[in-house]
Each structure stands twice: as structure tokens, then as C-alpha cells.
Amino acid sequence: MGLWRGIVLLLAFTIIGRGEGQLVENFYRSSCPNVESIVQQAVSTKFSQTFTTIPATLRLFFHDCFVQGCDASIMIASPNNDAEKDAPDNTSLAGDGFDTVVKAKQAVEQACPGKVSCADILAIAARDVVVLAGGPSFNVELGRRDGLISQASLVTGNLPEPTFNLNQLNTIFAKNNLSQNDMIALSGAHTVGFSHCSRFSDRLYSFSSSSSVDPSLNSTYAQQLEAACPQNVDPSIAVDLDPVTPRTFDNVYYQNLVAGKGLLTSDQVLYTDPTSQPTIVDFANNPGDFNGAFTAAMRKLGRVGVKTGKDGEIRTDCTAFNS
Numbered sequence: 001m002g003l004w005r006g007i008v009l010l011l012a013f014t015i016i017g018r019g020e021g022q023l024v025e026n027f028y029r030s031s032c033p034n035v036e037s038i039v040q041q042a043v044s045t046k047f048s049q050t051f052t053t054i055p056a057t058l059r060l061f062f063h064d065c066f067v068q069g070c071d072a073s074i075m076i077a078s079p080n081n082d083a084e085k086d087a088p089d090n091t092s093l094a095g096d097g098f099d100t101v102v103k104a105k106q107a108v109e110q111a112c113p114g115k116v117s118c119a120d121i122l123a124i125a126a127r128d129v130v131v132l133a134g135g136p137s138f139n140v141e142l143g144r145r146d147g148l149i150s151q152a153s154l155v156t157g158n159l160p161e162p163t164f165n166l167n168q169l170n171t172i173f174a175k176n177n178l179s180q181n182d183m184i185a186l187s188g189a190h191t192v193g194f195s196h197c198s199r200f201s202d203r204l205y206s207f208s209s210s211s212s213v214d215p216s217l218n219s220t221y222a223q224q225l226e227a228a229c230p231q232n233v234d235p236s237i238a239v240d241l242d243p244v245t246p247r248t249f250d251n252v253y254y255q256n257l258v259a260g261k262g263l264l265t266s267d268q269v270l271y272t273d274p275t276s277q278p279t280i281v282d283f284a285n286n287p288g289d290f291n292g293a294f295t296a297a298m299r300k301l302g303r304v305g306v307k308t309g310k311d312g313e314i315r316t317d318c319t320a321f322n323s
Contacts, residue, residue: 023141032112042104055193056097061126069305071147072118087155118318119144135249138295145312185293191253194238197229218260254284
């Protein structure tokens with residue numbers, strides 16, 4: 001009996017020790033069996049209206065998970081403009097991402113009222129947009145509940161900045177149980193989407209005392225960026241993160257880094273730092289390696305700080321707490 005008791009205790013500790021609720025792929029099999037096809041339809045409809053749906057939804061998921069876990073706290077709208085979405089690092093999140101989740105939630109509520117969390121809908125939608133852009137599919141674990149706290153003040157220091165070096169990137173990802181390999185794979189989401197000039201203009205005009213342009217930038221690419229982002233440019237002007245295939249989810253982002261065409265400092269450093277360079281070269285040459293690493297990292301990201309069981313709530317309206 002002693003051995004069996006030990007195994008049972010070990011299993012109990014293994015489950016408790018995960019520090020993440022028990023998510024399962026078929027969580028809604030009886031309460032809302034068609035949830036994934038309902039969400040996919042809503043995401044598809046939104047995508048047919050604007051391509052921005054893709055990068056916006058993917059970035060929304062990432063920003064949600066890195067602040068208090070994947071709990072849809074990013075979705076809350078506050079009359080005082082002091083919710084998570086109002087933090088300086090989140091004001092550039094495109095409205096199309098929020099709208100995708102709201103539209104999907106409305107469709108799900110019609111079929112299964114009060115059953116499916118906004119957090120799970122965002123996780124499903126993030127997978128769906130990757131597929132719509134030509135990226136790899138993967139099964140999404142479900143069972144998250146929606147958070148009860150959303151404060152702008154909690155965002156500070158919890159999201160990677162465009163100026164981060166490898167060590168800073170690794171530290172902030174490790175806080176969320178994500179490895180350097182996961183971080184590099186998730187950075188590959190920059191194969192779609194755009195950034196505003198202010199996030200990288202220092203690389204063009206004020207890099208250092210000896211060189212105004214960042215020497216790790218491909219010189220032709222630097223000239224193209226200077227043309228798109230002249231000094232004192234309109235702050236709403238944006239530039240594609242992947243200048244080669246900006247509307248396709250592929251491994252070209254990594255090929256760009258090898259060529260010195262990473263837009264943000266935090267992109268290019270992945271190639272210039274010798275510690276991460278071999279992974280960049282691997283992903284640039286082997287799309288299958290990137291796809292495998294990306295899908296594994298997305299599943300790990302989806303487990304960050306989740307609320308399950310009786311924690312949190314199932315919001316009726318993703319933008320407001322129930323009470």
C-alpha cells in the first residue's frame with residue numbers, strides 16, 4: 001500500500017504544483033459543443049471586413065495573458081479610463097481585436113448563454129486568426145474563467161518593451177513560465193501586424209553618439225524606414241513588422257532578422273545576440289521547426305495565470321464585470 005499511497009500523493013502534488021488550473025481541450029463538450037465553430041465563424045466574418053483582425057486579436061491575447069494571466073481583464077472598459085486597456089502600453093491595441101472578441105461572444109451567447117468565458121473566446125480567436133493568415137493550427141485548451149480585476153496600474157513592467165535586450169526579454173517571459181525558445185517563437189507573431197514609428201525611430205535618428213542609425217539595420221531597409229517615418233512624423237503612421245510578407249503567417253520574420261530587417265530593437269537583438277542566433281537561423285531555414293515551437297508556445301501562453309473552477313466569473317458582456 002505504501003508505494004501506491006506515495007504515487008497517489010505524488011500525483012496530487014503534481015496537479016497542485018502546476019500553479020495553473022486544469023484546462024482541457026473538450027471543456028465545453030456538453031455545455032456548448034459548437035463553441036469553436038461559432039467563434040471561428042465570427043472571426044472569419046470580421047477578417048473578411050479587415051485584415052487588422054489578425055494581428056490585433058493575436059496581440060490582444062498576448063497582452064491579456066502577460067498581465068494577471070489569460071483572464072480577459074484586457075477587455076474591461078472603465079468609465080474612469082483606468083482599466084488594463086487604458087495603460088500606456090495598451091492604448092495602441094487595435095480596436096479590431098476587441099471587436100472580434102465582442103462579436104464572437106455575442107454569437108456564443110445566443111447559442112449557449114452564460115456558459116463560455118471571454119477568456120476562452122479570446123484564446124480560441126487567437127488560434128483562429130493564425131490559421132486564417134496561413135499559419136499552423138493547434139488545439140486550444142479551455143476552461144478559463146474571466147478575471148474580476150482590471151487596473152491600468154497593474155500593467156507597468158509586465159509587458160516587453162521594443163527596446164529590450166535578450167536578457168530583459170528572457171526575464172519577463174520566464175516570469176510567465178515561458179522559455180527563451182518560447183519567447184523567440186512567440187516573437188514570430190511579428191510576421192503579421194505593424195508598429196508605429198515612435199517605437200523604433202531611435203534606431204533611425206538617435207541611435208548613439210557615434211552613429212545616428214543602428215548599425216545592425218540593413219542600410220537599404222533603414223532608408224525605406226526613414227522615408228516612411230520622417231522625423232516628427234504623424235504619430236498614427238504605422239509600418240509593417242514583416243516588410244516581405246506582411247499578410248502571411250510564415251517564417252519570413254526570421255529570414256528578415258538574418259538579413260538585418262528586424263523592425264524593433266527587440267526583434268533584431270534575437271539575431272545579433274549569439275545566445276539566440278542559432279534558433280533564429282533554425283526557424284529561418286525550417287518552417288516546420290518554427291510552426292512546432294509556435295504552437296507549443298501558444299498553448300503554454302494560454303495557461304498563464306488562468307482562473308478555473310470557482311475563481312472569477314463567466315462574463316455576460318466581455319467589456320463589463322457581471323456585478
